[in-house]
Amino acid sequence: MSHAPFTTTRQDGVIAGPVRRPDNFSKHAKGSIHDDATAQKLGFKGGTVAGNIHLEQFPPLMAELFGRDWYRTGNLSLYFLTPTTDGEPVQVFARAPVARDEGGMRAEVWMEDAEGRRVCEGTAASGPPDMESYLRQKLKAVRPAEDLRILKRSRVGDTCVDVPARLALSRNENRLKFITEPLAEYEDPAVWGERVAAPAIAIDAMREVETPLFKPDEAFVGMFGAIEVQWIDGPVFMEHDYLADGQLLALSESPKTEVAWFESSLRDAEDGREVSRLILMTRLLKGSSPLWT
Numbered sequence: 001m002s003h004a005p006f007t008t009t010r011q012d013g014v015i016a017g018p019v020r021r022p023d024n025f026s027k028h029a030k031g032s033i034h035d036d037a038t039a040q041k042l043g044f045k046g047g048t049v050a051g052n053i054h055l056e057q058f059p060p061l062m063a064e065l066f067g068r069d070w071y072r073t074g075n076l077s078l079y080f081l082t083p084t085t086d087g088e089p090v091q092v093f094a095r096a097p098v099a100r101d102e103g104g105m106r107a108e109v110w111m112e113d114a115e116g117r118r119v120c121e122g123t124a125a126s127g128p129p130d131m132e133s134y135l136r137q138k139l140k141a142v143r144p145a146e147d148l149r150i151l152k153r154s155r156v157g158d159t160c161v162d163v164p165a166r167l168a169l170s171r172n173e174n175r176l177k178f179i180t181e182p183l184a185e186y187e188d189p190a191v192w193g194e195r196v197a198a199p200a201i202a203i204d205a206m207r208e209v210e211t212p213l214f215k216p217d218e219a220f221v222g223m224f225g226a227i228e229v230q231w232i233d234g235p236v237f238m239e240h241d242y243l244a245d246g247q248l249l250a251l252s253e254s255p256k257t258e259v260a261w262f263e264s265s266l267r268d269a270e271d272g273r274e275v276s277r278l279i280l281m282t283r284l285l286k287g288s289s290p291l292w293t
Contacts, residue, residue, distance in 0.1 A: 006060040006181060017061050017092040023178040024049045024086035025200075033223045033285070042221060042287050046085040051078065051224035052200040054090070054111060054120060057180045059199065061092050065107055066126035071185075071196075071235050073104075077133035077228040077279070078122040082113060089114045094124065103127040122228075135228040135279050139261060145253040149291035150284050151260060153215045158248040160212040165205040165242040165266065167197050172238050175201055185235070194237040202236035203229065206264040206278035209246025213262060221288035225259065226281035232274045241269035249279070257283040 009016050026034035027047050033039050034047040055078060062070040084090060090111050097105035104127015111119040122134035130136075148154070175198050176186055185191040186198050197205065236242075243266075250261040264278040286292035 008061070008064060013096055015061070015064070015094045015096070017057070019089050019091045020057055020180050021087045021089050022049050022053050022057065022084070022180045025053055025175070025178050026050060027086055031221070033221050038221060038288075042285055044083060048083040048085060048223060049088070050200070051080045051120070051227050052203050053180065054078070054080070054084075055203075055227055055229070056199045057090070057092050057111065058109065058124070059183065060181050061094055061109070062124055065094055065097055065124065066105060070124075070126055071192075071231065072233065073127065073231055074234075075125040075130040075133055075228065075230045076109070076122070077124070077130070077135045078109075078120045079134060079138060079226045080120045080224060082117045082119050083223075084113055084119055090119055097124075097126075100125065100127060100130070104130075106130065129230050129232065129277070133228055133230075135226050135281070138226065139250060139279075142250040142252050142261065145251045145258065147253065148251060148258055150216050150218060150220050150258050150286075150289050151214070151251060152217060154248060154251060154260065156248055156251055158213060159246065160209050161245045163208045163212060163244040163246070164269070165208040165244045166240065167201055167205050167236070167238050169195065169238045171204070172198055172201050192235060192237070194240065197236045197238050199229065201238075202276065203227065203278060203280075205236055205242055206244055206266050206276065207280065208244045209262065209264045213246045213248060214260065216284070218289050218291050220284045222282050222284045224280065225283040226261075226279070228277075228279040230277040230279075232276055234276055236266065236276055242275065243267045243269050254283075256286055258286065259283055
């Protein structure tokens with residue numbers, strides 16, 4: 001975590017943010033992929049920093065690329081490639097945005113570790129919802145699973161509706177103690193009229209659909225493989241009542257994982273307006289489940 005000012009440099013058409021050292025916020029969650037002992041048992045060098053924590057490093061860069069409207073109608077679509085551990089230095093990058101045919105702009109974005117390996121890559125956009133985002137392109141190429149054991153009861157097309165979601169202010173305050181890029185709107189309600197949820201917390205509101213949507217068999221260890229947030233009429237606020245709808249988009253597999261993709265839509269519980277959407281891909285590690293070991 002760092003509270004040093006967010007400054008950028010530009011070279012050869014690439015905009016670079018400052019080097020940061022994200023805190024592994026969930027490192028004390030025993031039995032999770034963020035716990036050193038569990039992660040090492042599964043072949044990782046240590047407890048991994050969650051993808052939603054890495055996503056929180058991008059908003060200041062989004063504001064520089066697209067202006068403050070990104071917080072209301074922007075998109076950030078990230079596919080995770082290289083896990084990092086607590087305090088490892090990472091840096092966000094973007095290429096100059098280009099115009100989209102449907103309006104707004106789109107840019108290539110990514111994060112690198114100290115060795116230059118990509119931690120994640122994807123796209124960011126402003127304007128109308130980006131139906132050609134990095135993850136929507138990835139979804140087109142997903143190969144259906146042939147052997148699912150943890151997710152054997154799940155079906156593509158499964159849905160849930162009207163799942164209540166409300167973010168307690170205490171969750172934001174706890175997150176802000178360790179957040180990589182602190183922003184005024186996360187603490188000062190005067191900026192947007194209410195306290196804005198930090199990205200990792202806003203994502204949690206849209207993840208409320210996971211419990212009714214999935215029926216896994218046996219315990220497992222999972223990790224985020226991809227996250228896309230699309231603000232429709234954002235931002236997401238703390239202590240505000242929302243309703244979430246969810247749909248299972250795809251199920252696939254690899255030699256070491258079962259993979260689930262779902263989309264969630266968050267609506268204001270009072271007036272029904274859509275506020276945001278989430279696409280999330282989760283990797284369920286086969287080595288963590290008795291169904292595979």
